[in-house]
Structures are given as structure tokens and as C-alpha cells.
Amino acid sequence: MADTEPADLSVADLHPALDDPALTSMNFLNEVSERYPAAVSLAAGRPYEEFFDVAAVHRHLETFHRHLTDELGHRPEQARRLLLQYGRTKGIVHHLIARNLAVDEAITVDPESIVVTVGCQEAMFLVLRALRAGPADVLLAVAPTYVGLTGAARLVDLPVWPVAGGPSGVDLADLRAQVRRARAAGLRPRACYLMPDFANPSGVSIDAADRRRLLELAAEEDLLLLEDNPYGLFHLDGGPRPPTLKALDTDRRVVYLGSFAKTVLPGARVGYVVADQRVAGADGRVGPLADQLAMIKSMVTLNTSPIAQAVIGGRLLEHGCSLVPANTRERAAYARNLRHLVAGLARRFPDRPDRPAVVRWTTPAGGFFVVVTVPFVVDDALLDRSARDYGVLWTPMAHFYDDTAPVCALRLSVSAVTTAQIDLGLDRLAALITDELARPAG
Numbered sequence: 001m002a003d004t005e006p007a008d009l010s011v012a013d014l015h016p017a018l019d020d021p022a023l024t025s026m027n028f029l030n031e032v033s034e035r036y037p038a039a040v041s042l043a044a045g046r047p048y049e050e051f052f053d054v055a056a057v058h059r060h061l062e063t064f065h066r067h068l069t070d071e072l073g074h075r076p077e078q079a080r081r082l083l084l085q086y087g088r089t090k091g092i093v094h095h096l097i098a099r100n101l102a103v104d105e106a107i108t109v110d111p112e113s114i115v116v117t118v119g120c121q122e123a124m125f126l127v128l129r130a131l132r133a134g135p136a137d138v139l140l141a142v143a144p145t146y147v148g149l150t151g152a153a154r155l156v157d158l159p160v161w162p163v164a165g166g167p168s169g170v171d172l173a174d175l176r177a178q179v180r181r182a183r184a185a186g187l188r189p190r191a192c193y194l195m196p197d198f199a200n201p202s203g204v205s206i207d208a209a210d211r212r213r214l215l216e217l218a219a220e221e222d223l224l225l226l227e228d229n230p231y232g233l234f235h236l237d238g239g240p241r242p243p244t245l246k247a248l249d250t251d252r253r254v255v256y257l258g259s260f261a262k263t264v265l266p267g268a269r270v271g272y273v274v275a276d277q278r279v280a281g282a283d284g285r286v287g288p289l290a291d292q293l294a295m296i297k298s299m300v301t302l303n304t305s306p307i308a309q310a311v312i313g314g315r316l317l318e319h320g321c322s323l324v325p326a327n328t329r330e331r332a333a334y335a336r337n338l339r340h341l342v343a344g345l346a347r348r349f350p351d352r353p354d355r356p357a358v359v360r361w362t363t364p365a366g367g368f369f370v371v372v373t374v375p376f377v378v379d380d381a382l383l384d385r386s387a388r389d390y391g392v393l394w395t396p397m398a399h400f401y402d403d404t405a406p407v408c409a410l411r412l413s414v415s416a417v418t419t420a421q422i423d424l425g426l427d428r429l430a431a432l433i434t435d436e437l438a439r440p441a442g
Helices: 021-035 054-071 076-084 094-105 119-131 147-155 172-184 208-220 289-298 306-318 328-348 380-390 419-438
Strands: 114-118 137-143 160-164 188-194 224-228 254-259 270-274 278-280 286-288 369-373 409-413
Touching (some): 021 147, 054 076, 054 306, 076 306, 114 289, 119 137, 119 147, 119 188, 119 270, 137 172, 160 172, 172 188, 172 208, 208 224, 270 289, 286 289, 328 369, 380 419
Parallel strands (some): 137 160, 137 188, 188 224
Antiparallel strands (some): 254 270
């Protein structure tokens, strides 16, 4: 119908971001997947579905309900209202999130500094909307950057300046240079967005020493850091994890973005933001930035579904508010798949002493993603042909850069597949790459 009926509006008359590649990226990738349902998908960063349990959803809800009545002392009508009525804008599981952060991440925060959001995507939007005060404001982001962050910035008219990432996760010298370059141009860099643990899409992590140096730089340059941590629990080995930036933050430099999509249930669409920065109001009162974010949220989604929050809260309560034991199976599955995929790439593209490697890949220490670099341009047209002719889906890395320069790399995800699917997908990907390498130049 959209192709035959006359248009009532033009996209030129709507917000400019609606025609921006950052906003159309996810839709395009979903459309390719829908057009080729038989293709093996090494593209989706969704959690493993075999552990989903509908009965557990009901159990978690009941666990949280008992928490309201037996532990918090709510009368039955109060508990019913809390679960089924419009709810508190900041959320009703903020106290449990604070306990979870203390247990799993050694982060100590006042629950009132937490806003429970509709997924982490809303948390990003609220923070960026609050920080964008005028046309001189810019956001720094480590490149390649999660496209959802770039899209949210577009919607609030906040330009994104890339910062080099590289093998260490963030190039501190480039970050400082970009901050100073922006200020020299009369702009105000408000914050730098990054994923220190197994970043999407690069899979790279920042080591503990660089995390401390990053916080020192942020203090010296008077810069906020937006720390996004959806994958931190999914490390390959069982050793100690490096502390989050927020756990090291003694100067309230870090706004912490969290999500339960990967660790509990994506369908609940529950995330949160920890914003304990002190804000002086026009009336002289001082409160956490979370209060300002809640004001924005009240005009966007009113509140996050109390029932969805209760499901998350029940899962937390059943595991002593720690998601580490709650994700034992998931962590094992992702680690197995990640090792299997990296080993599978090595078998299909072995090192040869007589010539340099033309296909290379990252070897992350955890998370969902591996980046494969090839000697030809990887774009949407190639993805479409890969799905149609070879039966395998992946994500062009070009979607994670905020320019139109050609990119010779693709992202593979291990989170939503079995090892058998990984083998089949890699066989098909190897056939595609082999055929591309055999094409005549030009």
C-alpha cells in the first residue's frame, strides 16, 4: 500500500534524524533477517532462548509479591496497587538494583540515584536528553559505537564525535585530543560514552589500569563518562573481573547504564541508570541527576511497567540479588560458543607461513561478539547477497561508524545459536569470503 497510495507527508517535513542511517540501521538488519528466515544468523545479539521459561516468569512475579507483603510490610491492597496501577516514575525495584550492584559490582549507591527504565535504550535517551542543553553541546563516543547510542543522540540533536578505540578499548590520548579540539571550536563536550567490558560491536575490553587512567583524565578534563555494561558478567574464565568504572568512581564522574535484557529476560524490557551526580536546582535545592532524569521520563513513558519490574525483582530475590549464580548456564553457553567460533575461524582460515593472513579476527575475553576483518568492502549489498546466496547473516561493521567511509569488517555474534549452527554458518561464511577473494580486482 505504501508504494501505490499518494504520500500525505514528506520525511523532509519530519525530524531530520528519521532519515538518518543510525535510525534505519536496525530496521534494515531486521528486514534482511525476515526476508531470509532460513539463513543461519550470526548477526543477532539476542540472549540464548533455550533457557527461557514461562513458568519462571510467574514464579518471579509471586516471589516479588511476597517480598512486598512479607518483607516490606505492604498490606494486600497496597501490594496489588503497586503491581497493577500506574507506578512510581523512578521505579519499584530500585532498592533491589542497588543491592545487586553492591553484591555483583562493588558499587555503592543510594537507591534514589537509580531510575528504572524501559530497557537500557530509554536510559540512554534520558541521559542524552538531559545533557543536551544547547547547540554547542557534543557527545564523545568510542568508535565503533553501538548504533542505539548514535540513534538516541540523533533524536535529541546531540552531535557524536568519535574517539579512537583500538586494541586497548579506548585511546586515551585521542580522547583528550578530541575534548580539547571540541573546546577549541567553541563546543562543549558533555560526556564520553563507552562499554569497558566486551564492547558491542568490537568485543574489546579496557584493562584495570586504563580504567583508572580514564577516570583521572575525566577529572582533569571535567568530563562525564557514560558507562554501558550489558555484557560484563559473560567472561570466559572464572577469575576476578576488572572493576567497573562506577566501582572506581570517587568523584561522581560516571553515569552507569544497566540492563536486565541479557542477564534476566529481554522481553521484560527493564533497564536502569545510576545518576548520582549532584544537581543544583533553580530553587537552590540539590539532588541527584536521577531526579532530573525522572522528570524527563514522566513525560516519555510515565513509568516502567511494574509487572515487568516485579519479574526482574523476583529473579534478583531468588538469587540473593546476585546475577552471577543466576547466569551460570548462560555464561557457560556463551563461553562455549565464543571458543567454538574462534576455533572455527582458525580452522577455516589457517595461518600460512608463505603469505600474510588476509582474514583476521578478534579473540575477545568474553561477551557476544567477534569482529572479522577482510580485504574487501563489507556493506549492506554484500550482506543481502550473503543471506540470499549463501544462507548466512552477519552485521556489517559500517553500521557502527558515524560516517560513510568504506569498512572492511563484519561482526559475528555467538549468543543466540548452537555450536552446530555456528559450524554451518562459518562454512557458509567461508564460502562467501573465498568467492569474494577470487573476484578480479576492480
